[in-house]
Amino acid sequence: MPKNRVLSTRVLLICAAVGVATGLVSAGAGYLSIPVSAAAPVLYGLVLGSHVLPGIVAQSLLRVPGVALIAHVLAALVSSAFAPAWVLRYIGTALLIGVIQEGITAIGRYRYWGTGRFMVSAVIVGVILAVPIGFAVNLDEFAPWARVLYLVMFVVGPIVWTFIGVRIGTALRRAGVVTRT
Numbered sequence: 001m002p003k004n005r006v007l008s009t010r011v012l013l014i015c016a017a018v019g020v021a022t023g024l025v026s027a028g029a030g031y032l033s034i035p036v037s038a039a040a041p042v043l044y045g046l047v048l049g050s051h052v053l054p055g056i057v058a059q060s061l062l063r064v065p066g067v068a069l070i071a072h073v074l075a076a077l078v079s080s081a082f083a084p085a086w087v088l089r090y091i092g093t094a095l096l097i098g099v100i101q102e103g104i105t106a107i108g109r110y111r112y113w114g115t116g117r118f119m120v121s122a123v124i125v126g127v128i129l130a131v132p133i134g135f136a137v138n139l140d141e142f143a144p145w146a147r148v149l150y151l152v153m154f155v156v157g158p159i160v161w162t163f164i165g166v167r168i169g170t171a172l173r174r175a176g177v178v179t180r181t
Helices: 009-039 041-062 067-082 084-107 115-136 144-174
Strands: none
Touching (some): 009 041, 009 067, 009 084, 041 067, 041 084, 041 115, 067 084, 084 115
16 A cells, blocks of 8 residues: 555545445344344344454555544445444444544554454453443343353454454455555
8 A cells, every 4th residue: 555645546445345345244233133132132242243343354454544434434334224223323333433443553553453453442342332231231130140241242242253354354465455556
């Protein structure tokens, strides 16, 4: 990537492709969250964790500032096309997670792209999502073991999906999707 054109047409098109692909995953996760919440609510964090994918894939593939937020917003728009009733949830989640992922990367001045950095953002996303959602579902009604498992899954979910996203981004990078010009 040329340094003087960080958000080149190529970068934006790759973000769009990542946004579409991961937006379809997010739409599926949105619909899957209903039966999971009803049948096995302690696993909801695993489903919700899939929303880290757009930024992780974009950052691990492109390694330039801003791509996580762009990919997240595009993914939210794609997801919203399949579930218009959840448009505000998708966009709010995209902005929250995208800003967290960009912020963690900005702290390292966009120089460190190791898996550990991605995992730090995954843990932060999981904790930030667990707290308000834990209040919303009234965790006091859960058995003690279920409360713990519910909160743990909110951290494990983003970690698992981050690992998958890094693998996808790395594989696309190795395949030559991004080339130096």
